[in-house]
Amino acid sequence: MSYRIHIGPNIRKSPYFAATVAEGVQSFSVYNHMYIPGNFGDPQAEYDRLLNGVAMWDVAAQRQVQLFGPDAGRLAQLLTPRNLDGTRVGQGRYVPLCDHQGYLINDPVLLKLAEDRFWLSIADSDVQLWAAGIAAERGLHVEVSEPDVSPLAIQGPLAVEVTAALFGDWIRDLRYFWFRETELDGIPLVLARSGWSKQGGYELYLMDSARGDALWAKVRAAGQPYGIGPGAPNDVERLESGLISYGADMRRQTHPVTPFEMGFGAMIDLETGHDFIGRDALVRLAAEGPRRQRIGIEVDGAPVTGNEHPLDLFHQGRPVGFISEIAHSRRFGKTLGLGIAEVGLGPDSTGLSLHLPDGDRSVRIVPLPFSA
Known part of the structure; x- marks a missing residue:
């Protein structure tokens, strides 16, 4: 339609x-x-x-969200659990941003233009307002703006x-x-x-x-x-490449996900002691271990061109997660999907299904990235 x-x-x-x-x-x-x-x-x-x-x-x-001023680097580090030590001028870094509860609220690329000037090249959410609020509450000497x-x-x-x-x-x-x-x-x-x-x-x-x-x-x-x-x-x-899309695969308001569930664990630095938003929550989540995991699926049956909203994933009739996006890949000859499901489900799991407008479809979990 x-x-x-x-x-x-x-x-x-x-x-x-x-x-x-x-x-x-x-x-x-x-x-x-x-x-x-x-x-x-x-x-x-x-x-x-x-x-x-x-x-x-x-x-x-x-x-772009620009951080400019003497405390620009300090604010950049407060916003992400990834350790930015050693980031050089002219270097970009993929940086998850989390809220105080440890949920992802964006996954921008940070560009370091100078020691006192950074850009966050953001996905679809109001990071400028978030960063400005954090800077004001912490009393930082930094200007947060959207540059031209x-x-x-x-x-x-x-x-x-x-x-x-x-x-x-x-x-x-x-x-x-x-x-x-x-x-x-x-x-x-x-x-x-x-x-x-x-x-x-x-x-x-x-x-x-x-x-x-x-x-x-x-x-x-x-x-x-x-x-x-x-x-x-x-x-x-x-989808074929397994790229992450903030807004599709996760959004704080509709389907909150932690960085551990998205496979960002290696970027979460809890060892060096630097301060960042969500640290206490992420320490707790790391100790507990993730209850869900990012998955790829193949959908049985006729090609499915796409979906307009996340789809519930079922295991033997029980809801176990969601599929954020599906599409048919001519290159691989399969309908593929990405989503989040309970830890423990994998390629050997049977009885997995989605509710689609034309009826239930069987699916299977496959390794990422997808292959033909």
């Missing part, structure tokens, strides 16, 4: 909004209070470009060629999650080797929203010899 979304002034538009409309965008979603493209009319072609060529995505809705920064992603196996054509061969030596401040014909940018796919690519953090059309046009022109085309973060590829 298809729906329409109203385009009005209450939701912010990306600096690339007009460019995506000119490219023929067919759907939008709302993410971080902004419109984000959903598809451009041919999802299979967009998937194929991501897997075999190169795609460009308007991901300006991946907003709007990422544009270049993703796929040929992304390196397009990005090198734009910036030069130095980008080939940039390590994953590392970045550099640069410019493109006077357009100020941070260029990072990152992106929400497993196909490789870069993100161009535009630092002047008035230059959105110009940046889009330059990337499009440089990508023409490589068959570049517009697209959007791809749900099928993310």
Whole structure:
């Protein structure tokens, strides 16, 4: 079933909004209070470009929360249980954020631009308000703001060629999650080797929203010899790759999950004694051990194209967890899903099922990442 979304002034538009409309965008979603493209009319072609060529995505809705001032590093460490000691200028780190009860509230990439300046490149939740509240209550000397920064992603196996054509061969030596401040014909940018796919690519953090059309046009022109085309973060590829999606796989308000349940245990530093929000709860949760675990499933029967809300997972008729998202993978020839289930369930478990609109379906747990 298809729906329409109203385009009005209450939701912010990306600096690339007009460019995506000119490219023929067919759907939008709302993410971080902004419109984000959903598809451009041919999802299979967009998937194929991501897997075999190169795609460009308007991901300006991946907003930045800037921490700036003498206590910026202290606030960054308070916000995450991951130990940030040794993080260098120009380095990005994947950092879970937890509330005081130990539940995940976001999983951004932290970018260290200077000793007194950090960005949190956030998923869909109001981290700026959270960080500002923590800073005020702790009396920290730090300004928390949303800077004029709007990422544009270049993703796929040929992304390196397009990005090198734009910036030069130095980008080939940039390590994953590392970045550099640069410019493109006077357009100020941070260029990072990152992106929400497993196909490789870069993100161009535009630092002047008035230059959105110009940046889009330059990337499009440089990508023409490589068959570049517009697209959007791809749900099928993310499932195939086992990528985590805050908002889909977990959301504090609807399906709260701890970092241990999501498999983030190695990032939770309880040994060095540094202070962070949720520390007491995470110490207790670590001692208890997780009661649930992240799982992948395969769904029996005819292909299922997707779901609009989390699906309850049953074991012999008893609810044992939820599946956050399912989609059919043509590449693997299976309907795949990701979710959370009780510890103890695994590939040998039988009697697992989902309630779908067309009836119950048997499922089986499989190792992540998925394989053909």
